[in-house]
Amino acid sequence: MYIVTLIILITSTIVSSFLVQHRSSHLYYSRRTMVVSTEKINNNRKFKAAVKSDEHDIPAPQDGVEFAKLPWNLNLPDSHYYVHLTTDPESGWTLEHYNPETDGGILTDVTDDEYKSLKHYGQSPLPLFPSTTSLNYGTTIWEGLACRRSPTTGKALIFRPQMNYARFARGAHAMCLPPPSYELFMRGLQMVVQNNMHMCPPAPELDPDTGAPLGGAKLYVRPMLLGSGQQLGLHASPQISLVFFVSPTGSYFQGKAMGGLKLHLETRRSRAARGGTGNIKCSGNYAVTMRPLMDAKVHGFHDNLYLELDTYHNPNPSSSLSPLRQAILQELSAANIFLVLESGEIITPSLSRGTILPGVTRDSVLEIAKIFKDELQPVMAKSVGKENIEVTVSERDVCVEDLNSAVEVFITGTAAEVVPVQSIGTSPDDEESFSVKFPHGESEPGPVTYKLLEMLREVIAGQRSNDKIQDWLCDVHASPEDFRNGGI
Numbered sequence: 001m002y003i004v005t006l007i008i009l010i011t012s013t014i015v016s017s018f019l020v021q022h023r024s025s026h027l028y029y030s031r032r033t034m035v036v037s038t039e040k041i042n043n044n045r046k047f048k049a050a051v052k053s054d055e056h057d058i059p060a061p062q063d064g065v066e067f068a069k070l071p072w073n074l075n076l077p078d079s080h081y082y083v084h085l086t087t088d089p090e091s092g093w094t095l096e097h098y099n100p101e102t103d104g105g106i107l108t109d110v111t112d113d114e115y116k117s118l119k120h121y122g123q124s125p126l127p128l129f130p131s132t133t134s135l136n137y138g139t140t141i142w143e144g145l146a147c148r149r150s151p152t153t154g155k156a157l158i159f160r161p162q163m164n165y166a167r168f169a170r171g172a173h174a175m176c177l178p179p180p181s182y183e184l185f186m187r188g189l190q191m192v193v194q195n196n197m198h199m200c201p202p203a204p205e206l207d208p209d210t211g212a213p214l215g216g217a218k219l220y221v222r223p224m225l226l227g228s229g230q231q232l233g234l235h236a237s238p239q240i241s242l243v244f245f246v247s248p249t250g251s252y253f254q255g256k257a258m259g260g261l262k263l264h265l266e267t268r269r270s271r272a273a274r275g276g277t278g279n280i281k282c283s284g285n286y287a288v289t290m291r292p293l294m295d296a297k298v299h300g301f302h303d304n305l306y307l308e309l310d311t312y313h314n315p316n317p318s319s320s321l322s323p324l325r326q327a328i329l330q331e332l333s334a335a336n337i338f339l340v341l342e343s344g345e346i347i348t349p350s351l352s353r354g355t356i357l358p359g360v361t362r363d364s365v366l367e368i369a370k371i372f373k374d375e376l377q378p379v380m381a382k383s384v385g386k387e388n389i390e391v392t393v394s395e396r397d398v399c400v401e402d403l404n405s406a407v408e409v410f411i412t413g414t415a416a417e418v419v420p421v422q423s424i425g426t427s428p429d430d431e432e433s434f435s436v437k438f439p440h441g442e443s444e445p446g447p448v449t450y451k452l453l454e455m456l457r458e459v460i461a462g463q464r465s466n467d468k469i470q471d472w473l474c475d476v477h478a479s480p481e482d483f484r485n486g487g488i
Contacts, residue, residue: 058197067202067248068201068250080120086242088238103480107188132228141280142222145158146414151461153462156197156475163363164223187480199219219248221246224241261411261421274353274354278355327400328397331356337349337398340384340446343384346394348362364456376448408420409441410449418449470486
């Protein structure tokens, strides 16, 4: 009897030890909220979960990472988790994937202390085959968002994901992909950030003079929808994948001082044409800009500013302007453009032609400029040199000739925020010559550009609000319903 008891005790100890070791590499589940932490063992990175004891106890940035020095790229992939769900075109995304009433479904289900949908970035790559539809036919759409820690409250905030979803859904329709529900999109977004908070950089420092955030690193979040099924024919993919992944990234606009960009006016190659997919955030829109971008950098430019080539090749014969000066501007490789004219007008190219991506930062700057127009008046007066100048904000067709009336030019984007432009011109081998250098932007942003950047950062940090923009910020650690509704 004594020997039997001893054997049972020894066996129980071994099994318990195995379970502890096994579970330490899995993800623990607590109140449908999980926070990933890391520890080093024998110089190898081992992942385990840290049970969250308080809903307001937001995990700190991972030690030993100089977030401010990270480039704009995929960084520290072995420290990330991503979300992956699949479906087929006939079924689409159903309550089996995510049910907002119960906060249940494949997205949030847990088996053996692991989320079914959560994968380790470095250890569980996507299962793709040579015949994968998106690899062969480019049926991929994606979004770009940023999560930042508020410098005043410490909350983890995502900026305007509601607008990203609207664009995502439009893109899904264009690429013959079933769009996820708004609730599924937002819960997937919330979940991937919650489980990568150790990769979310520290809150930005505040300007000692104005109290405004000075920018800094961010946790970039990329939702993707792609045809992941196998086939050879030109058909909608038999399988669809919804993916959310992240990367901590540095900012290429930190502090006050920054020299402006030099842009090349691209007159030979088109980014988008009317009737095409220029207003869809699909992979192909970026592929066509790569070769022109490399060529522009050879000539000392930072990026290309694209034209609507049809307006360049078919100018108005009765106009006194050259064909190039009549041509209508579109956008950069991955950013929208704004002009501050000497008349006091802040303008950006209209979306009505369907050739420009409706950027979230673009729309935000437009709204901020309209709402806080009176606050912009003093800096506009300084920029144009006219004390009583009136500030106006508009979207319309913008021609190359308008650049000659600009006192400031800047670009907007999720990665860029707001970046000044110092000059725009053609290269020596272009058909027609054009060059303009702006009064502001060479060594630092112009007065209007900098004020808009400051206002945008204040809104992003939750330091500036208004009835029209009160739902722009979504608190990652709020309830799923409150996160969907926005507002802090």
